[in-house]
Amino acid sequence: MKYVPQKINKNPFKILFKNEFKQHLKSFIWWTVIISVVMFSFIALYPLMADMINLMNAVPSEMMDAMIAITGGDLTTITGYYVMESTETLLIAGSIFAGLLGVSLINKDFNGGSSEFLYALPASKGEIWRSKLTVLFTQIFLFNLIVSLTSLAGMYIFGSGVNIGSYFAYFGLVFILQLEFAIVCFSLASAFKTKANAGVAMAIIFISFILNIIRNIITEASFIKYISPFAYVSGLVMTNGLSEVNFVLLAIGAGISIVALLFGRIKYSYIDVA
Amino acid sequence: MFPIEVINLKKMYGNTIGTLDVSFNVHEGEIVGFIGPNGAGKSTTIKAILGLIKPTSGKTTIFGVDAFKNGDIKKEVGYVPSSNALYENMTAIDNFKLVAKLKGRGMERVKDLATRLDFNVSRRVKELSFGNKKKAIIIAALMSSPKLIILDEPTSGLDPIIQQAFFDILREENARGATILLSSHILSEVQKICNKIVVIKQGKILTVEQMDTLRAKHLKEITFETNYSTSPLLLNGASNIVQQGKLYSFEYNGEIKKLMDYLSATDIFNITISDCELEKVFMHYYE
Numbered sequence: 099m100k101y102v103p104q105k106i107n108k109n110p111f112k113i114l115f116k117n118e119f120k121q122h123l124k125s126f127i128w129w130t131v132i133i134s135v136v137m138f139s140f141i142a143l144y145p146l147m148a149d150m151i152n153l154m155n156a157v158p159s160e161m162m163d164a165m166i167a168i169t170g171g172d173l174t175t176i177t178g179y180y181v182m183e184s185t186e187t188l189l190i191a192g193s194i195f196a197g198l199l200g201v202s203l204i205n206k207d208f209n210g211g212s213s214e215f216l217y218a219l220p221a222s223k224g225e226i227w228r229s230k231l232t233v234l235f236t237q238i239f240l241f242n243l244i245v246s247l248t249s250l251a252g253m254y255i256f257g258s259g260v261n262i263g264s265y266f267a268y269f270g271l272v273f274i275l276q277l278e279f280a281i282v283c284f285s286l287a288s289a290f291k292t293k294a295n296a297g298v299a300m301a302i303i304f305i306s307f308i309l310n311i312i313r314n315i316i317t318e319a320s321f322i323k324y325i326s327p328f329a330y331v332s333g334l335v336m337t338n339g340l341s342e343v344n345f346v347l348l349a350i351g352a353g354i355s356i357v358a359l360l361f362g363r364i365k366y367s368y369i370d371v372a
Numbered sequence: 373m374f375p376i377e378v379i380n381l382k383k384m385y386g387n388t389i390g391t392l393d394v395s396f397n398v399h400e401g402e403i404v405g406f407i408g409p410n411g412a413g414k415s416t417t418i419k420a421i422l423g424l425i426k427p428t429s430g431k432t433t434i435f436g437v438d439a440f441k442n443g444d445i446k447k448e449v450g451y452v453p454s455s456n457a458l459y460e461n462m463t464a465i466d467n468f469k470l471v472a473k474l475k476g477r478g479m480e481r482v483k484d485l486a487t488r489l490d491f492n493v494s495r496r497v498k499e500l501s502f503g504n505k506k507k508a509i510i511i512a513a514l515m516s517s518p519k520l521i522i523l524d525e526p527t528s529g530l531d532p533i534i535q536q537a538f539f540d541i542l543r544e545e546n547a548r549g550a551t552i553l554l555s556s557h558i559l560s561e562v563q564k565i566c567n568k569i570v571v572i573k574q575g576k577i578l579t580v581e582q583m584d585t586l587r588a589k590h591l592k593e594i595t596f597e598t599n600y601s602t603s604p605l606l607l608n609g610a611s612n613i614v615q616q617g618k619l620y621s622f623e624y625n626g627e628i629k630k631l632m633d634y635l636s637a638t639d640i641f642n643i644t645i646s647d648c649e650l651e652k653v654f655m656h657y658y659e
Contacts, residue, residue: 113473121459215457215467215509218422219474220447372424372453 110221114229119236121206122199126237129195133187133241134248140183141252144176176257177265180249181333188245188272189331190307196238196276197299200283203230205292208371217371227288227366231359234280242273261339268336271343274351278327279303281355285362291369327351373436375400375520375551376421381430383416390416392575394430398553398568403546405566405583406555413575414555415454418524421553422451434520447475450513454525456505460498464508467497468515477516485511488537503529510538514545521545521552527561539565587647595621596635596643607634 173179207213216226246269253260282302286294310328313319323329323344330347376398383390391413398404408414419425421432423439423446431438437445458467465482472479486493491507500508506529513521521542527535542565546552556562562569569586571578598618605613609626624631635643 110474113470117459117470121461124461210460211455211457212459213457214419214424214451214453214455215459215512217424218446218449218451218453219471220444221474222443225443368426370419370425372419372422 110225111229111232114221114226115232118203118229118233122202122233122237125195125199125202126241129191130241130244133191133195134245136187137180137184137245137249138252140187141176141180141249141256144179144256147173147179175337176253177260177336178333180253181268181336184272184333189275189328190303192241192245192272192276193279193303193307194300195241196280197283197303198296199234199237200280200285201287201294201296201299203234203284204287205295208292214372223367223371227363231284234284235277238276238280239273242269242276245269260336264336264339267340267343268331268333271331271335271348274348275327275331278351278355279306282358285358288362289365289369323347324350374398374433375435376522376553377431377433377436378417378421379431381417381420381432382428383413383420383425384428389413389575390425391420391572394572394575394577396570396577396580398551400551401546401549402568403542403552403554403566405562405569406553406572407557407559407562407569408572408578412572414572415524417572418522418553418555422446422449422522447516448519450516450518450521452506452510452513452521452523452526454528456497456502456509458497458505458508458512461496463494463496464491464500464511465493467508468493468512471512471515475516479515481515481517482511485514485541488541489534490537501529503531503534506530507534514541517545517548517550519550521550523553524555525557526554527556527558535561592624592631593621593646594624594631594643595619596638596640599639599641607631 173182207216217223246266250260250265253265279299279302283294283299286298306326307328309322310326313322313326313329324347330344330351332342332344334342374397376396378394378396381391381394394413394417406414406417416425417432420427421434421439423432423441423443426440433439434445434449439445439449458464459470462470468479468482482493485491486507489507489510491504491511493508493511495504497505497508506526510526513523527538530538539561542552542554554562554566563583567583568581569583570580596619598620600618605615605620605622607622607624607626607630609630610622610624613620613622
């Protein structure tokens, strides 16, 4: 009589999710606390910037308009100031956190030697992969939630507050940006294991960022907006709301993420895990 | 349906051979020693059985189920890998709790195993010595009373007392009904505990033998010293004869009566007769 394994009553996905979340909790806490504190500190400095900001009023309006178009940030407002300051910290550092999380979720087991333990447990590779992917979504979401709430508190303490809808629309774009990097890095690690490492993640993020700068400087390079995810995170959303969102670019980004996930999942099915 | 069935397993890592053509079965209740030189394909075969790697061709099953396609079957398996594989930033007990939850079993056996192996479960795995990490992975493998136990170099890093305790535990597991596949370079442990051996070399199975048959083939080791004679030893069934003046040693697999007749006709003043160490037999396969 053929052996038919009895399905265990426990939910392996839930158990695996909790375990994976715990494995990456320390780095999540460090990144979230540091970015939140840095962004809050920037906002705390805003009142001290008043003199400099007044100088901006002397800048010719055409030049000011050009600067706002490039950076999305109008330094004379707290939200514009926040957008200007968030580029390096929230966008780049946040994307680095997301990208590193993406590769680490797959590769920590291979680098740390726990892969033979984990994959010899009674859970399918699919369940393991899905649990790691869910941790990816959850931690990036929580990261942005905590940073956004911390910064929002700062906006009200040190400024006159914000348009809540526009504010969270901007953070929605930031979340999607980080998620796209995280998914691409996660999928590359799923396909290529430790060959897709932290260095590869950083390279993808920095190249995307530099491409976006080039796009902003050189008119002929405007096509880069279809390649670099930084292109769809416009600071103008913070001031003007959803009307500034380029949904075509978002759709391209979503498409890239979906293709990356499918590729990663298929390759993952065949990789040797020990 | 066998606890383990391997059929024409081939695994290539690019151009490097893992295994070429491996086929063998492990029957229920057996303790099988899986031996071979470094790079022979032992770990590759074990990993294929457990579904950790995808075979290039061929098939492996655990209780009739392909573990690569159906991870649920691993509920019935306790695995001790050659690497010390637990989550390093967790305590040992937290690793055990993870195993218990995923296998749907309790933690009742942990305390007993930890006591017998002299192990402190509350320590963080990364703080443990190599030997203690090995104890932890052994406990994780055996705590769920699995039907099938697969061990890859399980005693490396264990001191002799703990090794003894470990083999006692394995015998008890087998007496309980567990089937065991033990891969080891320590041939004395294979000889002590296994009732069948599978020998692999250069990716292929060389031989599968029952231990009783092996013992019968290589029966006795004899060393004797004569008073005066230094003639060459002439005895049918004697092999590996070493003569140093009046001291003779050899292996014998013929009839015992003929041996006794020969010895009684020889001018002997000192003699030792013992069972042949199977290590010597196994070493032959490593050459």
